[in-house]
Amino acid sequence: xxxxxxxxxxxxxxxxxxxxxxxxxxxxxxxxxxxxxxxxxxxxxxxxxxxxxxxxxxxxxxxxxxxxxxxxxxxxxxxxxxxxxxxxxxxxxxxxxxxxxxxxxxxxxxxxxxxxxxxxxxxxxxxxxxxxxxxxxxxxxxxxxxxxxxxxxxxxxxxxxxxxxxxxxxxxxxxxxxxxxxxxxxxxxxxxxxxxxxxxxxxxxxxxxxxxxxxxxxxxxxxxxxxxxxxxxxxxxxxxxxxxxxxxxxxxxxxxxxxxxxxxxxxxxxxxxxxxxxxxxxxxxxxxxxxxxxxxxxxxxxxxxxxxxxxxxxxxxxxxxxxxxxxxxxxxxxxxxxxxxxxxxxxxxxxxxxxxxxxxxx
Amino acid sequence: xxxxxxxxxxxxxxxxxxxxxxxxxxxxxxxxxxxxxxxxxxxxxxxxxxxxxxxxxxxxxxxxxxxxxxxxxxxxxxxxxxxxxxxxxxxxxxxxxxxxxxxxxxxxxxxxxxxxxxxxxxxxxxxxxxxxxxxxxxxxxxxxxxxxxxxxxxxxxxxxxxxxxxxxxxxxxxxxxxxxxxxxxxxxxxxxxxxxxxxxxxxxxxxxxxxxxxxxxxxxxxxxxxxxxxxxxxxxxxxxxxxxxxxxxxxxxxxxxxxxxxxxxxxxxxxxxxxxxxxxxxxxxxxxxxxxxxxxxxxxxxxxxxxxxxxxxxxxxxxxxxxxxxxxxxxxxxxxxxxxxxxxxxxxxxxxxxxxxxxxxxxxxxxxxxxxxxxxxxxxxxxxxxxxxxxxxxxxxxxxxxxxxxxxxxxxxxxxxxxxxxxxxxxxxxxxxxxxxxxxxxxxxxxxxxxxxxxxxxxxxxxxxxxxxxxxxxxxxxxxxxxxxxxxxxxxxxxxxxxxxxxx
Numbered sequence: 001x002x003x004x005x006x007x008x009x010x011x012x013x014x015x016x017x018x019x020x021x022x023x024x025x026x027x028x029x030x031x032x033x034x035x036x037x038x039x040x041x042x043x044x045x046x047x048x049x050x051x052x053x054x055x056x057x058x059x060x061x062x063x064x065x066x067x068x069x070x071x072x073x074x075x076x077x078x079x080x081x082x083x084x085x086x087x088x089x090x091x092x093x094x095x096x097x098x099x100x101x102x103x104x105x106x107x108x109x110x111x112x113x114x115x116x117x118x119x120x121x122x123x124x125x126x127x128x129x130x131x132x133x134x135x136x137x138x139x140x141x142x143x144x145x146x147x148x149x150x151x152x153x154x155x156x157x158x159x160x161x162x163x164x165x166x167x168x169x170x171x172x173x174x175x176x177x178x179x180x181x182x183x184x185x186x187x188x189x190x191x192x193x194x195x196x197x198x199x200x201x202x203x204x205x206x207x208x209x210x211x212x213x214x215x216x217x218x219x220x221x222x223x224x225x226x227x228x229x230x231x232x233x234x235x236x237x238x239x240x241x242x243x244x245x246x247x248x249x250x251x252x253x254x255x256x257x258x259x260x261x262x263x264x265x266x267x268x269x270x271x272x273x274x275x276x277x278x279x280x281x282x283x284x285x286x287x288x289x290x291x292x293x294x295x296x297x298x299x300x301x302x303x304x305x306x307x308x309x310x311x312x313x314x315x316x317x318x319x320x321x322x323x324x325x326x327x328x329x330x331x332x333x334x335x336x337x338x339x340x341x342x343x344x345x346x347x348x349x350x351x352x353x354x355x356x357x358x359x360x361x362x
Numbered sequence: 363x364x365x366x367x368x369x370x371x372x373x374x375x376x377x378x379x380x381x382x383x384x385x386x387x388x389x390x391x392x393x394x395x396x397x398x399x400x401x402x403x404x405x406x407x408x409x410x411x412x413x414x415x416x417x418x419x420x421x422x423x424x425x426x427x428x429x430x431x432x433x434x435x436x437x438x439x440x441x442x443x444x445x446x447x448x449x450x451x452x453x454x455x456x457x458x459x460x461x462x463x464x465x466x467x468x469x470x471x472x473x474x475x476x477x478x479x480x481x482x483x484x485x486x487x488x489x490x491x492x493x494x495x496x497x498x499x500x501x502x503x504x505x506x507x508x509x510x511x512x513x514x515x516x517x518x519x520x521x522x523x524x525x526x527x528x529x530x531x532x533x534x535x536x537x538x539x540x541x542x543x544x545x546x547x548x549x550x551x552x553x554x555x556x557x558x559x560x561x562x563x564x565x566x567x568x569x570x571x572x573x574x575x576x577x578x579x580x581x582x583x584x585x586x587x588x589x590x591x592x593x594x595x596x597x598x599x600x601x602x603x604x605x606x607x608x609x610x611x612x613x614x615x616x617x618x619x620x621x622x623x624x625x626x627x628x629x630x631x632x633x634x635x636x637x638x639x640x641x642x643x644x645x646x647x648x649x650x651x652x653x654x655x656x657x658x659x660x661x662x663x664x665x666x667x668x669x670x671x672x673x674x675x676x677x678x679x680x681x682x683x684x685x686x687x688x689x690x691x692x693x694x695x696x697x698x699x700x701x702x703x704x705x706x707x708x709x710x711x712x713x714x715x716x717x718x719x720x721x722x723x724x725x726x727x728x729x730x731x732x733x734x735x736x737x738x739x740x741x742x743x744x745x746x747x748x749x750x751x752x753x754x755x756x757x758x759x760x761x762x763x764x765x766x767x768x769x770x771x772x773x774x775x776x777x778x779x780x781x782x783x784x785x786x787x788x789x790x791x792x793x794x795x796x797x798x799x800x801x802x803x804x805x806x807x808x809x810x811x812x813x814x815x816x817x818x819x820x821x822x823x824x825x826x827x828x829x830x831x832x833x834x835x836x837x838x839x840x841x842x843x844x845x846x847x848x849x850x851x852x853x854x855x856x857x858x859x860x861x862x863x864x865x866x
Contacts, residue, residue: 013747013750013751014747015715015743015744015746015747015753015754015755015756016754016755016756017716017736017739017743017755017756017757018756018757019754019755019757019758156569167478198732202728202732202733202734203728203731204724204725204728204733204735206733207717207721207724208724209734210710211710211713211721212711214448214711214712214713215706215709215710215711215712217706217707218707218708218709219709219710220669220689220700221669221689221701221707221708222689222721222775223690223692223693223722262614273542278405281712296620359661
């Protein structure tokens with residue numbers, strides 16, 4: 001594994017690889033908490049919500065969250081670098097309009113889709129260029145392009161909608177895998193989720209993404225190409241948003257300029273709920289997937305209970321605020337208990353060395 | 363003892379503080395008398411900063427006694443500590459850059475005229491009076507932005523005096539100051555002492571401690587060791603108290619056989635920063651880059667490594683020119699750069715030791731493009747071990763480590779790349795005596811193995827002790843190239859302050 005790296009001879013010390021045992025590292029994480037909450041909500045809804053265990057619930061739940069799930073993948077990486085992309089929903093809208101217009105103009109769906117993907121890549125690359133090479137703040141840039149791309153979408157099609165699409169393709173968007181009730185599109189989602197998971201957590205590129213989020217100057221001093229990394233991530237965000245747009249137009253059979261308005265906030269909410277820090281440098285992709293599913297399940301269960309969309313939004317909003325606050329609240333509580341009971345953290349007189357943190361002064 | 367208590371302005375006895383499992387301070391004691399300057403020394407991690415933060419009201423102590431003018435006190439906040447007459451001057455003061463010098467001094471307690479309007483003229487007059495009293499020339503009306511760190515410290519001191527502080531604590535105030543600025547700070551400190559205040563001075567530089575202080579308190583491993591009168595002691599005794607053992611030669615550079623030139627720099631120029639810089643570093647050679655703070659030494663190093671741009675000139679490694687402003691090419695060509703600011707540039711403090719140590723070799727550790735944390739740990743472990751990094755496990759964050767240990771992590775990270783050239787900027791700034799000697803021994807050993815080393819240092823003894831050749835930078839130009847045998851503090855300092863002669 002390290003054949004090309006020269007090893008020093010005879011190290012003076014050896015180290016344990018991990019400070020905590022495996023179960024602690026797996027269980028005591030924000031991601032596990034979100035997954036546990038997801039399982040709890042699903043179990044509760046199965047028992048208490050009528051029709052939640054019905055055959056159509058799962059299908060529609062997954063069909064509904066597919067665009068969020070797709071865009072959340074690159075969005076996670078963008079947010080881990082400490083940036084944000086607010087223009088994703090406008091790219092979805094633009095992509096649906098492009099597919100509609102190009103198909104209406106005589107192109108086949110696959111050709112129109114490829115062109116929409118290229119347009120998405122161009123939109124993302126423009127964001128990335130302005131953020132990474134011009135050095136503008138991503139919040140400002142993508143608020144600007146949010147309006148720009150939406151304006152293009154509406155401008156291209158006006159207030160019309162294109163609704164003529166071949167059944168072969170629209171059926172495919174809602175097709176299921178055999179008798180399972182799971183939409184076929186989930187195969188695509190799963191492949192992309194695994195690809196993004198590998199990219200973020202198991203490549204040198206992914207390590208660089210985390211380094212940029214934690215300390216972009218140190219990343220630069222270590223040889224991470226910060227600008228190129230950001231350009232790639234924003235471009236990926238554009239491409240995947242365009243892909244979500246293609247799915248959107250086929251699923252609903254309708255290309256309109258105002259498609260998917262406001263979707264960016266749902267995506268970002270799900271990413272943050274999944275344990276990604278808005279300040280960058282922290283987050284795991286499986287947590288984000290669980291976060292998206294949690295929002296989908298809560299929404300679906302509440303809808304089945306006959307609760308209106310506004311109330312559902314309030315509940316999901318509160319859930320998000322609570323999840324963002326929870327680390328600070330937990331820290332505050334543990335600090336309070338430590339103060340009230342100083343004996344609990346009595347210093348040990350063991351000599352400093354292996355097995356003990358040296359963090360006593362700086 | 364009873365009479366002795368009466369004349370101490372600040373006294374701490376057996377003060378302890380721990381953070382979770384970590385005991386930062388086991389039993390800290392110090393006794394500061396008025397009309398004296400008291401040095402607090404100890405290795406990094408000895409508990410000095412924690413003690414200061416308890417006095418400043420940043421942390422609350424877990425146990426022990428704190429007496430201010432004989433009265434037991436317990437500060438819940440920094441405001442409370444300030445109100446009782448304690449002022450702390452940190453290494454890097456935090457002023458409001460957009461406000462004027464005067465507004466910074468009177469922040470939150472501006473003098474008012476009738477009608478509750480701020481009385482600006484009274485404020486400026488008072489600020490001017492403070493500066494006159496300190497004997498410094500700073501325009502009270504200028505904005506704080508752009509002031510040197512030395513001037514910012516003076517402003518903090520002026521603020522403390524205007525609050526009539528009885529105790530002034532200076533935490534490594536000289537770390538970023540040049541010689542002249544240090545002298546001015548000392549003059550101010552002495553005048554404050556003569557006014558009857560008690561001063562505490564924390565520093566790693568023994569020449570300063572001995573030049574300035576009346577008493578010296580030594581701490582080690584969070585514990586009080588001893589208090590000595592400066593006149594009755596010497597550096598060797600203090601050092602052995604600090605490390606608990608005798609330290610041999612601090613700068614053990616051994617002569618090494620020089621090989622071919624590894625790094626060659628020709629006519630490197632960045633207008634206004636550095637001009638016509640040309641030199642070379644050979645295999646097995648340690649070249650010291652000396653000069654005053656702000657002379658452009660770090661800027662030259664950063665340009666060579668490619669994190670900063672340069673306008674003209676050529677940098678070659680082993681005879682092959684490397685493109686500018688591209689750290690990746692520099693790393694590929696065999697360069698390693700250990701920057702001045704560990705926490706901001708050297709490492710990602712919130713990431714694990716394994717992550718940091720393997721950061722520069724990640725792409726080599728990948729198998730079919732995939733990288734696992736197991737591979738990172740296996741690569742990092744031996745290097746952390748060679749440098750004797752003190753950590754419980756490889757997945758612990760670097761944030762909790764002391765400065766010396768963090769420096770070892772940064773060095774391990776770059777040695778793992780198997781570099782031909784090591785550029786190291788302030789290798790021992792802010793790290794303790796024991797680790798310092800280890801770093802020096804390591805650099806010497808690496809040079810012996812044929813590595814070329816370019817070392818930037820503000821500590822003259824370090825440069826003179828370690829370098830085979832000393833290059834001196836003054837105002838962005840190389841003003842001297844002195845071989846080891848001829849290098850003396852005098853001729854290096856002369857070259858560092860000479861501006862007109864462009865001698866190479």
